[in-house]
Amino acid sequence: MRRLLLMKSNLKNTKILVVDDEPVIREMLCAIFREDGYDVMSAEFGKEAIALAKKNDFDAAIIDIKLPDVDGMQVLSNLRKFNPEICVILITAYPSTDSAIKAIEADAYEYIIKPFDIGHVKLVMKRGIRSKKLVSENKKLLLNLEKEKQKLEIILNIGQVLNGILDLEKLSNVIVRQIADVFNADVCSLMFVDKQRDFLTVKAATGLSHAVIKTAKVKIGDSISGWVAEQGEAVLVQNIENDLLFGRNNLPKYKTKSLLCTPLKINNNVLGVINVTDKSRAGKKNFFTNDDLNLLTVTCNYAAIAIENARLYSKVSNLAVTDGLTNLYNQRYLRLRLGLEVMRVRRYHNSLSLVMFDLDYFKRFNDNYGHQAGDKVLFAVAEAIKQNIRNVDIACRYGGEEFVVILPETKLKDAVFVADKIRNTVYSLDFSGGENCVKSKISISGGCAEFRLDMTEDELIMYADKALYKAKHKGKNRICVYSNAIGL
Template sequence: MRELLNLENNLVQELVDNVPDAIYFKDKNGVLIMVNKAHAAGLGLQPEDVVGRTDYDFFPKKLADKFTKDDQAVMKAGVPLIDRLERTVQPDGSKHIVSTTKIPRKDNEGNVVGIMGITRDITERTRIEEERLRAQKKAEQQARRLKDKLQFEKKKLEQVLTIIEGINTIVNLNKLIDFIVDKTSRILEAKKCTLMLMNEESNELSIKGYKGVELDEEVNWNGKNNIRDSIVDMVANGGKSVLVKDVKTDRRFSKKNIIADETKSILAVPMKSGEQLIGVLIVADKKVAGRSAFTELDLKVLDMIGRQSAIAVENARLYKELNDLSITDPLTKMYNYRHFLRALDMEVKRMKRYYSDLCLLMIDVDEFKAYNDDFGHIEGDKLLKKLSKALMANLRDVDIPCRYAGDEFVVILPKTKLSDAKVVATKIKTKIEEMRLKRKITVSIGAAKLSKNMNRKDLLLKADKLLYKAKKEGKNTVCA
């Protein structure tokens, strides 16, 4: 019987020795009566050096007390403790994470006589799992950030497309510039925005629109010396967009002329049509708390707006040219007869609605045919150009000068009394008389006032009669 029992014990020992987990058997007093090689190796000993001893021989008292308390609880309840995670310190000082299972041992009569314990070292598995969880968390955070970034960029793109749609509908250059400056500063959350346009004749850039910028005088740039090494110079000469995140640390940047000391971050892009520089669009200073510097995305947004703005500016200029051609006399650059009739109709309606004064000057060049015959048509055309310049130089911005026909001109004088109209006419007559030309030239002028019961035709007829009277009275005369 003893041999059979020894054989059974040997078989059990051989079985548990081939299990990688630490296995041990204790009696009711916590004395180890059998351990496998894995358990002994964890203690740095052989199995025979462990049997007959307690946890107090291998672990700090505090930890041994905990193990004993757990053992007693399992034996008292008669219920197993399954897979409890514990952090332990081995005799060599190394720290481990283990999964502990403790099962009550019973004799043939069902009495608890001790415990069997299985301890699985999951330190490495836990480390790998924690790394996996950290990597997963990091990936999820990156995915959220990417999603947020894509949503933000999508929103920005939608805003840009809305701005571009608006840009493409505006044909008035001044309104277009105001729209670009306002919307650009809003979408980029910038305190300052400046739009400069190139003058093809002078080859100068000048500020045409701005927001949040205080200008003592108009700032021009001609590619020579006045803003050398500035942001404008970089963009205009280099033809590429510039992002300055911090003016204090960016070596490319020089604080000259238009850049204020408090400026921190700047974006500037060229407005180009093909290879031709149309202008430069600049924003400065983020006004969002905690985000003082512009980003690469901001630069992309400004680039898109800049490209479309260049096209829109060209279209607005072409529209103005076409409109000017339709209402402007090509020789004198004054308004033509078609525009004169339209403008006079509007002023007559305005006068009758608001009961304001309205006068009309009709001007004829004295002896123009003789001048043409003596000096030729080319000189005659030159004379008309000079006379038109002299005429326009002596009028207000609200006055409307037009070429009526041949050597005749008309001037609409809104909100002008007849006495004042006569003063204007006399001034024009005197200025022309004093001009140095191939021959002394004079003009005859009829000045007529619109009465309440008159229409456009009546006013024209009255002015024409007064002009005829001036001619009849010897020319170089004003009749009113």
């Protein structure tokens, strides 16, 4: 009994249109279909039926071919304009080969001759509606499959593009461009969590000003992107002004009120977030959907893997050219870069200077306070060097307690100025050593040399080393220069 009631309840949502000019037949058909639980409407004339079809989405129609005003075939044709998938059964008291052929050509589900058997009509209608629903469901399934296929193709294409890029800067820019293109968004940004895991900063973006990219900073937990970074959950906002969690007035810089924000995660570790706003595609909805959110989430999984790979590649590459203790470049990289800088000088006749430093009495410090304290000194000296040079300068750990700084486009007198700033900074530091944490001063000596066209790279290093030896010999904690005119 419950099953029967459930079936009748479902049929209430199935609409049938009965079109016949004979009142007895029309009322009889309406009665038998209502008895089966269908939602039934009727029309005596063809034009009346067409008017009803404009306002109602009928699942099926049973139409008399011969009507007083409009031919039943014409009514069928008009109904198909409003609903191409409608199931149409044609009935007639005047059967002919011609009308049967027309019914077939019009794709009528069935052609029934009056007088008809009520049981047969009910069965035909039931099968017709079921067939119509199956066709409709199959079409939806095919449409969904096509959408999923398109998503997979998009994801695979993005994955192939991203996996071939190991430079993090380039990768970040490609990610935002790809996502902006896929989602037809005017604005897309990639933000990374900083080392202290306090803030998000913009790594790459499209649709934002250079000033915003450089200065934007969001505290973890604040605003939408901060919340996503903290919770590790994706967010879809269709209208920011009435969103229950993040509702606020739409900012003037955004054209639309909809946005997506998705975390970039590796093993539940949030690397950053992707923000997508201002969806703008001609003739389409300008708000994001759950399908968009799902697609972006999968895309971000690929992006996160690519970012992690790029970071690991960068770490491995840095291990080959950097010193593990001080994070300065190593001697291998020094030789490589010095060769490139010398080539540049020979081509463009720019200035080039080199400074070599050595810590004073460092062995004594190590013997007194131990190598762990000595490592802290080396790291602090490296930081002092980095604080006093430009981005274009190259600081290296040459070996032991020796450091070298390459100064492109720098004359000797300017190199001496930089070297002395570094010496003063180092001497201003207080280092603790020993069980009693005794404060100790460390000094540093330096030698400067300027490259000449008749020199080799090795000679430039040798002359800076000679100047350093002179500084040591004169009492340490000073800067000396190598001069071509006076030798030293």
